[in-house]
Amino acid sequence: MASWAASSMRAPGPAAAPVGRRRFIKGGLGAAGLAAAAPLLAACGDDSDDVPTADPLPADAPAATDERIVIVGAGAAALAAADELQIRGFHNVVLLEARDRVGGRIWTSSIGDGIPVELGATWIHGVRGNPVSDIVESNGMTTAETDYDNAVLYDHDGRPAEPVDAALWGEYMALAYEMPEASLRDVFERFASIHDLGEDDRRLWRYSLASMFSHEFGADISDLSILSYDGPSTLRGGDVVFPEGYSQIVDVLAAGRDIRLDHPVAQVDHSGSTVVVTTESGGTFEADRVVVTVPLGVLKAGTISFTPVLPPAMRDAIAALDMGILNRTCLLFDEPFWDRDTEWIGYAGERPGQWSETLNLYPYLGRPVLAMFNPGSFGAEIEQYSDEELTGRAVEALRAMFGDVPEPVDALSTRWGSDPWTRGSYSYLPVGVEFDTYRDMARPVGERLFFAGEATHSRFPSTVHGALLSGRRAARQIYGLLR
């Protein structure tokens, strides 16, 4: 049942955001739900299994070139751009990275005695035709399959709860597609009044909506519409995690490159015949072409000044798209007090989206570690808490579900919203914004300035594979100019 339910849930709207959740729908999305959503299947764009990772090099490919390329950032997009440029004969490529590490939003840290935990990207979403899978396969990395339907749900008082019914979920989705201009919250208010939902039902619905949408996009349902969900494409083949860390992908791509860490870029001057990139400390790098891969949040914050300013369409796109927040608190315990084989622990608390999703890492790590997620405005709010306060609140939520819960032996929390080098977790399409806006993020400015990064990929935004593909695209755009 699980796999059928999973694939059928995806069919109505091919979302590709970081955390794909389906299990809270009892029995999967049945025929009623599919029929309700059918008109959109044709309209929602490609859901192809095949992703071109790189065009083959033509027979008349130019020989090695001395062009000076500067890449701003050293995350997935930047590293893929560097790799593609190298394949295409560019050997004068420098990456300027603000942090003291590579990888950006791929970040495997550790808890306890060196147990690897992901603070950023966790899953390969859809292994078939996925460029991340290509790297896994060619380097013999280990991955572990995950099952979103292997889950348990607790109500606010700790009693086991039933997920919302699939047929009703289908009705909600159909209503959402009838109201594409409305927020998913407004759709729910309408739905709740049609069905005269009482407080208990509403709580379970709010949990399901937070799980399905807020955890996917890092935004409250009042900020999302069905178009936020419907725009991105998905890849098939199931989702996997890296028991030994996602950063292995980064390590492979970063090996042997000229990466300057602790080099935050403050200015990109592309007014002349070359581009001058200036770092915060005043260092300058002159380049023939520059690839900017910094996150949308950094562009929104104006951390880098561009001379001349970016074209209006791009500035509009930067203003229109938004950065979601998904924070996590990882807790290590002496022993599991939860079922060690159940992957997901849901909590339909009084406040939707607060400590409502916990991933049990025991099945992948063999160690008693829980990762508790908080998205959207609550995810942003908790960034002000101290580490101790955050851990205390996490344990409080676990006690609401499990009763007597011991103190964790170690804890680790993220604060992606206040991280100056990303200012959010990943991009999303806010209510009222056209999905095509993503395309405006990807257009080169003249022949000198190129853009890559998850928020520039119009099919797979907010994913690692989108970031990788965008980097290769930027490299091919540069290469195309020389032919």
Ligand SMILES: Cc1cc2nc3c(=O)[nH]c(=O)nc-3n(C[C@H](O)[C@H](O)[C@H](O)COP(=O)(O)OP(=O)(O)OC[C@H]3O[C@@H](n4cnc5c(N)ncnc54)[C@H](O)[C@@H]3O)c2cc1C
């Ligand atoms: C909590 C979380 C969970 C996620 N889960 C998943 C998942 O399970 N699966 C998935 O596919 N994706 C997931 N994602 C999304 C995925 O991690 C990103 O889409 C992808 O890693 C983005 O890569 P990028 O190269 O576009 O950006 P980044 O990785 O952010 O790289 C940009 C780089 O630019 C650097 N930079 C910023 N400003 C400057 C400056 N001024 N000068 C120089 N350098 C600068 C940054 O430090 C960073 O290294 C998740 C992200 C988060 C945060």
